[in-house]
Amino acid sequence: MTSVTGAALSASLGASVLAASAGAVLPRRIRPVAAGIGTAAAGAAAVVAGVAAMTGRSWSAWLPELLPLAGVRLAVDPLGGLFIAVTGAVAVCAAVYGVGYARPADGHGGHGLDGRTVQAVLPLFVAAMLLVPAAASVSTFLVAWELMALASLLLVVAEHRHRESVGQAGLWYAVMTHLGLVAILAALAGLAAAAHGESFDRMRAAAEGMSPAVRGAVFVAAFAGFASKAGIVPLHVWLPRAHPEAPSHVSALMSAAMVNLGVYGIVRVGFDLLGGGPRWWWLLVLAAGAVSALYGILQAAVATDLKRLLAYSTCENMGLVLVGLGAGGLLVTADARPLAALALTAALLHVVNHSAFKTLLFLAAGSVLRATGLRDLDALGGLRTRMPVTTAMFAVGALAASALPLGNGFVSEWLLLQSLIGSLGEGGTITAVTMPVAVGALALSAGLAVATFVKAFGTGFLARPRTPQAEAAAESPAAMGVGMGAAAACCVALALVPAFTVPGLARAVQVVLPGQDAVAGQVTLRLAAASSTMSPLLIAVGVAVAAAALLALLRFATTWRVRRRARLWDCGMGPMTARMEYTATSFAEPLQRVFDDVLAPETDVNVTPLAESAYLVDSVSYRARVGDRIESRLYRPLIAAATAVGEAARRLADGSVHRYLAYGFFTFTGVLIVLAVTR
Amino acid sequence: MSDVTYVRLLDLACGVFLLAAVLVLWRRDLAAIVRLFALQGAALAALVTVLGVHEGLDGDGAELVALAVGIAVLRAVVLPRLLRRAVADGGEARETEPLVNVAASLVVAAGLALLSYAVTRPVVALEPSPAVHAVPVALTVVLIGFFVLVSRRRALSQVVGFLLVDNGITAVAFLTTSGVPLIVELGVSLDVLLAVLVLQVLTARMRAAFGGTDLDDLRELRD
Numbered sequence: 054m055t056s057v058t059g060a061a062l063s064a065s066l067g068a069s070v071l072a073a074s075a076g077a078v079l080p081r082r083i084r085p086v087a088a089g090i091g092t093a094a095a096g097a098a099a100v101v102a103g104v105a106a107m108t109g110r111s112w113s114a115w116l117p118e119l120l121p122l123a124g125v126r127l128a129v130d131p132l133g134g135l136f137i138a139v140t141g142a143v144a145v146c147a148a149v150y151g152v153g154y155a156r157p158a159d160g161h162g163g164h165g166l167d168g169r170t171v172q173a174v175l176p177l178f179v180a181a182m183l184l185v186p187a188a189a190s191v192s193t194f195l196v197a198w199e200l201m202a203l204a205s206l207l208l209v210v211a212e213h214r215h216r217e218s219v220g221q222a223g224l225w226y227a228v229m230t231h232l233g234l235v236a237i238l239a240a241l242a243g244l245a246a247a248a249h250g251e252s253f254d255r256m257r258a259a260a261e262g263m264s265p266a267v268r269g270a271v272f273v274a275a276f277a278g279f280a281s282k283a284g285i286v287p288l289h290v291w292l293p294r295a296h297p298e299a300p301s302h303v304s305a306l307m308s309a310a311m312v313n314l315g316v317y318g319i320v321r322v323g324f325d326l327l328g329g330g331p332r333w334w335w336l337l338v339l340a341a342g343a344v345s346a347l348y349g350i351l352q353a354a355v356a357t358d359l360k361r362l363l364a365y366s367t368c369e370n371m372g373l374v375l376v377g378l379g380a381g382g383l384l385v386t387a388d389a390r391p392l393a394a395l396a397l398t399a400a401l402l403h404v405v406n407h408s409a410f411k412t413l414l415f416l417a418a419g420s421v422l423r424a425t426g427l428r429d430l431d432a433l434g435g436l437r438t439r440m441p442v443t444t445a446m447f448a449v450g451a452l453a454a455s456a457l458p459l460g461n462g463f464v465s466e467w468l469l470l471q472s473l474i475g476s477l478g479e480g481g482t483i484t485a486v487t488m489p490v491a492v493g494a495l496a497l498s499a500g501l502a503v504a505t506f507v508k509a510f511g512t513g514f515l516a517r518p519r520t521p522q523a524e525a526a527a528e529s530p531a532a533m534g535v536g537m538g539a540a541a542a543c544c545v546a547l548a549l550v551p552a553f554t555v556p557g558l559a560r561a562v563q564v565v566l567p568g569q570d571a572v573a574g575q576v577t578l579r580l581a582a583a584s585s586t587m588s589p590l591l592i593a594v595g596v597a598v599a600a601a602a603l604l605a606l607l608r609f610a611t612t613w614r615v616r617r618r619a620r621l622w623d624c625g626m627g628p629m630t631a632r633m634e635y636t637a638t639s640f641a642e643p644l645q646r647v648f649d650d651v652l653a654p655e656t657d658v659n660v661t662p663l664a665e666s667a668y669l670v671d672s673v674s675y676r677a678r679v680g681d682r683i684e685s686r687l688y689r690p691l692i693a694a695a696t697a698v699g700e701a702a703r704r705l706a707d708g709s710v711h712r713y714l715a716y717g718f719f720t721f722t723g724v725l726i727v728l729a730v731t732r
Numbered sequence: 733m734s735d736v737t738y739v740r741l742l743d744l745a746c747g748v749f750l751l752a753a754v755l756v757l758w759r760r761d762l763a764a765i766v767r768l769f770a771l772q773g774a775a776l777a778a779l780v781t782v783l784g785v786h787e788g789l790d791g792d793g794a795e796l797v798a799l800a801v802g803i804a805v806l807r808a809v810v811l812p813r814l815l816r817r818a819v820a821d822g823g824e825a826r827e828t829e830p831l832v833n834v835a836a837s838l839v840v841a842a843g844l845a846l847l848s849y850a851v852t853r854p855v856v857a858l859e860p861s862p863a864v865h866a867v868p869v870a871l872t873v874v875l876i877g878f879f880v881l882v883s884r885r886r887a888l889s890q891v892v893g894f895l896l897v898d899n900g901i902t903a904v905a906f907l908t909t910s911g912v913p914l915i916v917e918l919g920v921s922l923d924v925l926l927a928v929l930v931l932q933v934l935t936a937r938m939r940a941a942f943g944g945t946d947l948d949d950l951r952e953l954r955d
Contacts, residue, residue, distance in 0.1 A: 711831060711882060718882045722847065722875065729850035 058112035058129050061102035062187060065141065068095035069180035076172030085155040088172040089532075092148035092179055099141025099183050106134025107557030113189060120192060126252055128189035131560035132325070135401060136186040136317045138557075139408045140310040142543060144179045147302040150416050150536025151175065153529060154302055154423060166300050171211045178204035178306065185314050191241045191251040198237065198314075202230045205311060208303040209295045222291075222298040229281055229291035236278030237318070244271045244326065253326060260327050268327055272334050275322040276341075283315025283371040284364075286345040287683045292368060293352070297360035297428065301419020302536075304360060308367045308415055309408040316374050316404055320397075323382065324565035332483060335382030339487060342375025343494040348651075348683070350501040354508070355645050355652060355679045357637045358428050359418045362509055363411065366454060369498055370407040370462075374400045376491055377469050380476065383487070385566070387480025391582035392472055394569030397562045398555075399468035405554060406461040409547055410453035413540035417447035420533055421513070424526040430509065430637035435518035439526040444514045446537040451506035453544045456499045458592050461547035467587060468572070468580070470495060475583035501644070508640045517631040549590050552578060638677065645679065654679045738786045739862045745779035746866045748772075749903065750845075753873045753896055756880060757837040760827045762888050766815045769892050772873075773807025776899055780906055783863060796906075799917050803902070806921050811895065811928055818888055818932050821939075832883040844875040855908070863907045870907055874900030885946045887935040891928060898924050 072091025079087050106112065106129045113128035129137065155166040165171075181204055184197035210223035245251040247267050248259035260268070281288035292312075296304045323334065349368030356362040377400025384393035420443040421436060422428055437444045453460035473492050476484055518524040528534075547554070555572050562569060573579045577588035623629050645654055657676040663669040706713070733741075752772035756765050777800045784796030819825065832840065848871035856864055877896025880889060902920065905912050938944075 711885075714878075714882045718878050721878065722844070725847055725851045729847060729853075732854060 056110050056112045057105040058102050058110045058134070059114060061098045061105060062112070062127075062129060062137070062183070065095045065098035065102060065183060066180050068092075068098060069176040069183075072176035073173045073180075076174075076176065077169055081167055084169075084172050085152050085167045088176060089148045089152035089155075092151070092176045093145050095176060095179055095183075096141040096144030096146075096148060099144065099179075100138050101141075102129065103134040103136070103138025103141055104557065107131045107138065107560055109560060120196065123190065123192035123251065125193050126190035127184075127187045127193065128253070129187050130564050131557065132320065132564040133186035133317075135405070135557060135561045136313055137183055139313060139405055140179070140182045140186075143306055143310040143408055143412050143540075144182075146412050146416065146536045146540040146543075147305045148175075148179075148536075149539065150305075150419070150533050151302040153532030153534075153536070154300065154419060156530065165214070166211060168211075170207060171300070174204050174207045175303070175306075178208060178303075182306075182310055182314065186317055189253045191245045191253075191256075195234075195238060195241065199234060201311065201314070202234060205303070205307055206230065209299045209307075211300055211303070212298070216298065218294075219298045222294040226291040226295040229288065233278040233281035233288070236274045236281070238278075240271045240275035240278065240322065243267065243274070244322075247271075253321075256326050257328070265331070268330060269334070272323055272327060272330055273337075276319060276334075276338065279315040279318035279322070280341060280375075281315070282318070283312045283375070284345075284349075284368045285315075285341050285371060285375060286348045286368060287687055289345065289349070289368045290681065290684045290688055293356075293361050293364040293681065296364035296367065296415075297358055301360070301415055301422060304363075304419070305412045305415035308364065309412040312367055312371055313404050313408060316371065316378070316400075319375070319378060320565065323378075324397075329382060329385050329565075332383060332386045335379045335386065336483070336487065337379075338375050338382060339379025339491060342372045342377075342379055343491055345369070345372030346376065346498040347372070347494055347501075350498045350505060351644075351648055351651060352679070352681065354501050354505045355641045355654070357430050357641075359421065359430055359433070359509060359513060360415070360428050362430075362505065363414050363418060366414075366502070366505065367407075367411060369502065370403065370411070370454075373466065373469065373495065373498065374403050374407070376400075376495065377403065377472070380469075380473055380488070380491065381566075383484060384472075384476050384479060387476075387484060389476060389479040389582075390566060390569055391571060392476050392479060394562050394566050394571035395468065395475070395580060395582045396472035397566065398558050398571045399465055399472055401558050401561055402468060402551065402554060403462075403465035405558075406453065406465045406544075406547055409461060409540060409543040410450045413446060413450035413537060413544055414454060416533070416537045416540060417443050417450060420446075420529040420537065421526070423529060423533075425520075425522045427520065427522055430512045432520045433513045433518070433523045434516045434631065434634065435523055436514045436526055439518075439524075440514075440528045442528055442534050443537070446534075446541050447514060448510060449541045449544055451510045453548065455503040455506040457503060458589070459548060459596060461544050461551065462502075464548065464551045464578075464587075464589055466495065466499060468578075471580055471583040471585055475580075504641075504644060508637055512635060512637045512640060516634045519631045519634065519636070549593055551589060651682070652679050653682050733785055738782065741782045742779070742862055742866060745775050745782055746869045748775035749779060749899075750869045750872060753876045753900075754838065754841050756892060756896065757841055757876065758834055760830075760834070762819045762825055762827060762886065763816070765827070765889065765892055766812050766819060769815065769895060770808050770812035772896070772899055773809075773811065774804060776807060776903060777801070777804035779903065783906060795914060799912070799914060802917070802921065806925065807895075807899065810925070814928055814932055815888065815891065818891075818935055821936065827884055827886050827889050830884050830889075837879070837883060840879060841872075841876055844879065845872045848872045848875060867904060867907050870900050870903035872900075873897075873903065876900075887931070887938060891931045891935070894931075895924065895928070 068091050072088045072095060075091055076084055076088035109131065111128070111130050115124065115126055117124035119125040178201065181197050181201035185194065185201060188194035188197050206223060206227055209226055210219055213219040213223065244256055247263050248256040250256065250259070277288065284292035296308050299307060319338070323330065346369045349365045349372055353362045353365035353369060356365055377396050381393045381396035381400065384390070384396060418428070420440065421433065424440060425433065427433055453462045456462040456466045470492065473488050473495065477488050552574055555574070559570055559572070562571065571580065571582060573581065574586070577586050577591070579586045621629065645652060655678045659674045661671045663671045749772055752768045752775060755768050759765055759768065780800035780803055781797055784793040784800060787793030787796060789797065830837070845868070849868040852868045852871055855867055874897050877893050877900055880893030880896060884890060884893060
């Protein structure tokens, strides 16, 4: 069967393979351009495939000879199409950007990113991410999933020769992603065994008749695996390490496309294959989402590393998506299906929005990193005049990420809020208790997000440069600007006319909740279930008109008075220096103080007295660091225990050849004795 | 050859085959161990010859007899000669301190024989022919060879232990099937020959480097 979806998806996969081979064989001079164009073409074709699937042109294929034993089974429905389209769009932006990013800059950047490995693996990574939502059997899904994990791991460690911390990040990522794979493998293998078949159709049909214990175990294992990919607390530890250390266009792909697939997995397994479940599943999802949203944004608010801040913001946004999924599942159990559809629509729309603004933000952060070699906000500043395009792009992204009106993040968070508020009266005590808490978490995280992105933009881009590197920054090449511009255009479109996504989202939601149309409208979004409306375009026009009027008024008012030029008043202290500016740390200090119990920052004050007298101070050093508390409290003891077991096991191998032979001999005779006794 | 003679000759060959392996545990003199190994090679060749003659010299049996000649050349002449040269080159003529003493080794050998009789019952029950009845003997030789590897210190004893394991496996192959294809037997023999040559070189190197071939002196070589 040929259809637009199938043809476009095949074209996309073919283009990625071509791009990968171009990256592997072409000479260094033209390699980034060829691979970048190929990857961008693959992304564009994937957008076509995804959009075609979302307009109802589903597609499936069965290629029995491609994989031994199991064969490859592909199917694209509107739900998978949504994720394919998002991944494709992110890939287009990242690929175009990557052409400029891989070119060595004067002094900084480059870092051998035009090498064969990176250029060949990046298109494969994109192809794997496109295959995951298209897989329709357990084996195909797992192969694509593992290909995605390995390709991303190779890309994360691309710059390992330049920074020590890359290796550490790669190790964390490798371990976490494989533990996640084990959980997913166990869940899907268990489900396939219980369903006596590994195609998704078979499992969907058999899921009804399974025992609640099997279904529960499958869901919990799958949720743990997918949540670790989505960066949900407490399985998020790899994310704030791996995303900052990866090359920036890879960070964008990982943070805006790969983590989405964790959400896809939860929706696919929880809602679609298992067909929904009891209330406790969704309470678990909701709680994990709420905790993740709060913890993620709190860590982002106190982070000073720009890319680490963005990575924690990913934890937050995935948490919000999970709040939506959890609320949706909970409302299905309460039989409030229209509201459930609204919550799911909000969650999926937030996935789309988050991908748009996170791509933009990571690309802009990469532009800063390439120009200055810095990620530390405390050392940046003053980029507004030196890198105007990047600054404008980051501003658009920051506005979107802080969930204020005019940004696209606002639209989906508003929808989510509406569904949570609307469900207060549904489903008895549990929802009556949970939903207000969820609303509170949502509101708090939105507020902290504003502070976070004001901090990131204000200290990073405004004011004066704090270091010579920031002072010497220059605007990035045009290709990077085009990549960021495309992402920014997506953000603006999603912010002003989000209604164009509504039909596609509705079809995606109908895959799991048939017959529900939660949101309608062209310019104004009308929510059937919550009986409320919003028109982002009208808000934007209103804000624009009001701003123009205010500016005109100010201009008019100032013409009355005589202007006098003078130096900025500095309390008579002499000229103000960049050291006097607010830094990211000082900006976040009040927040750090308020959330002291959660963050447990480590501060270290060392007072060195003069040799002659203990009362005269020679120097004071102050060091403050906010670590990840979950990492130090939960993971460090586990790692210590595993290391202890490993050290103990080393004693088994003391170097004596006889001992090694004896292990073999005793095992062999032991097995024979067991055989002789039992047979 | 009548059936009675066949069974008696088979049993005799198997008996010598097993006894040689047990005596390897008993003797400490390395030269004697090599002689015992040559004896075992001859017994294995005799075993294969008996099987071949029983099959009939005009059919598959002829190939078996040809194989027996090859086995005799390799395992009763070539390998023992290589080993003897290694003994002559080195100063160590005796297995001075085995990890398990001789008396205990013999008891262990008896235990291993019991174990292999117990384990191979299902195999024998499949086809209770005289040849298959002798499979436990061959398995015992494999286990004894393994035990020699574990309990003896000198590199030469180790080589002999390894060759005992291989002899045992070859015997199992001939006893359970009606003859191993020539190409397989050739391949295995070549492998064994190469392994012994390599081990001989290694032994000479060890002696040059450490002045002895006690394997436990190599402890420090681990990571």
